[in-house]
Amino acid sequence: MTEHTPAHSSPAQPQQAADTSAENPWPLARLSDNLKRYIERVSPTWVEGQLIEHRISRGHAWMTMRDLDVEMSLPVVAWARTARTLDSSITEGSRVVALVKPNFYTKTGRLTMVVNDMRPVGIGELLARVERLRRALAEEGLFAPERKKPLPVLPNRIGLITGRDSDAMHDVQRNVLLRWPGATFEVVHAAMQGPQVGTEVAAALHRLDENPAVDVIVVARGGGALEEVILPFSDEGLVRTAADLTTPLVSAIGHEADRPVLDDVADFRASTPTDAAKNIVPDAAVELGAIADTRVRMAQAVQRLVDVQGQQIAQLRSRPVMAQPSTMITTRSDEIHQMLSRVRATFAHQLDRGSDQIGQLKARVRSLSPQQTLNRGYAVVQRHNTILRSVNDVGVGDELDILVAAGRLSATTTAVTDTTQEQPRD
Template identity: 45%
Template structure:
């Protein structure tokens, strides 16, 4: 176990327990080390100016614009009084001086001999350069923009305490939707403390699961007043959080870097409230209009369907479903009737034709001739064959057996003699057999 009296100084320590430095010597050596830095330029924002006309020296607190860091500045009162624009809190300046360490009281300060305001043009140029750098990284990409909820349950509001921006957002939002809820965090909205306070508020609201959207609001002001909302630290903080963010800084012409990183840029705090919170009256009117349009469309559709059904039901095929069958039956029946009429006509025509032919046959047949007083003379051969019609005298010999056919019967006779006509008669092929004569008798 190490004794308390043992020398605990390190191997590189310039002192030892046995020979410690006096405070004066420590301060003297620190003074030497600090003053080796020489003259330097420093940029920051003025947060406090202590000056009196009777003082030879004045004191200023210079603060970092993005982080919680500050340095005490000492300069002659005449230097402050000779400035064209008086130095005041919130000014963005650059100072030329030499780090100084006061050995008597062991305090550090920056001894300044020159003070320059950062010009508006230079500030705007730096802002534009920052915009280009962040855009190149993709922080302004529209695809990264998160959509705002239609009806947020709870809205986070970051703004100055008692500011007009806070009153405008709250009054406009509540007039549009009385049930809307807010989680308000008041922060500095200008000066060196604005950026860290706004970032802290952002992270706090982002961790709250009930907050659906965050509004960062500030009223109008000069370029210097709106500088905190163009700081890189704030822009990156907004890009990191997951809750949709609305930027409502200044008025319409103002365009800090925050506008480009936020998910939505509102021209004014009032416009932000109108964008985030729907108008209950307008929504109710829209619902009423939509209901009316839907009801009218439904009624029109029902009316059209009814007309269509009526037209369909009024068609003969639906009035009498068997109508097509009946129509086909009528067609078949009519076709059969036409067929029967045509067939009957054809039969009658054939019968008439047969009757006509029969009448002609009867008129030209032997029976009709016999009926007119004529007779048919047949000779009966001795060989027993059938009788033959006598057409010439050469067929009959004296003593030949004859058969004389008359209309009502036949007469058997014998030839007493045969005499040929004088000069002879041209014979025609009119030989008729016994069967033909018998048939003619029928």
């Protein structure tokens, strides 16, 4: 008889992952099943990117998509049934939109992004997006003329953003130095094609804008396909970075017909890198020629001035007064003598008149003087130094002082007669 060991029931498994523990874990299959059910609930999603890998194996399309703006990629697969329906133009390097849905294979624990549909993004659609962005930014005022900063007449240092050892870099530097040999550069290399253009060029712009020695910034790239020239340099983040710069910006992207949005926000748009060089520095030969012409014109102007002044001096010297300067002195001397004669005559006449007037005044004064009266026989009688005017002021026996024309007399009053009464007083 076989002895049966009673079976021991295992504890109930946790319902939630957070409730598991080392003593009471989940079976691996349960985790895988849960992950599969969770992932299968994710809806199919349209995503956009660039194919950096594309290979066919046993009818399946194994691809890797990379984000257009940041360094991020994702492997995807289109199973044979879907792969056969894909556009033949979809190859490595294509820009595509794909409808993907995650799939979790429980046996190996592998997560696969399965492509249910994939379409190439045509250049027409890309350009339409660029135009929509251009209109939106224009409405914000980012392209307004009043935002444009003037280029410096002669930049101290030129900031140049371009690809490493690119033709555009050589074109800008060569033509700038041909025009102005003393120019200096601050070169920052950045991606000029591919998904990294926006971020790398924006970072380079920040770096140069923060350098106080840089007076102007040039972004230069040669020509190429539309998707290589217009699209990368129409990145919204790059355009907004350019709009915030304090340093004047020159956009020299592609050729004349190429017009990325960066051209619109830049302070100056150059049709080519060579054209940029012609506009950021003056031509030394032209400037030297202008200086030479200016010197010639100045010399001619000075000579004309000397000639005019010489003619004026000659005219002055030809005048009689300059030919015989003594004439002016003689003429003035005669005038002075005539004036002196007139003054002397006038003064003598005035003296004579004055003398006559004085004589008349003297005669009048003399005729009115007391001495003249005395000379006519009159006398002045004083008593005690007081002139007598009435007999009533003197008595008999008073001492009197009598002033006559030629001397004085002393007398004693012996009698006083009042003529008004005709009676003598004793």
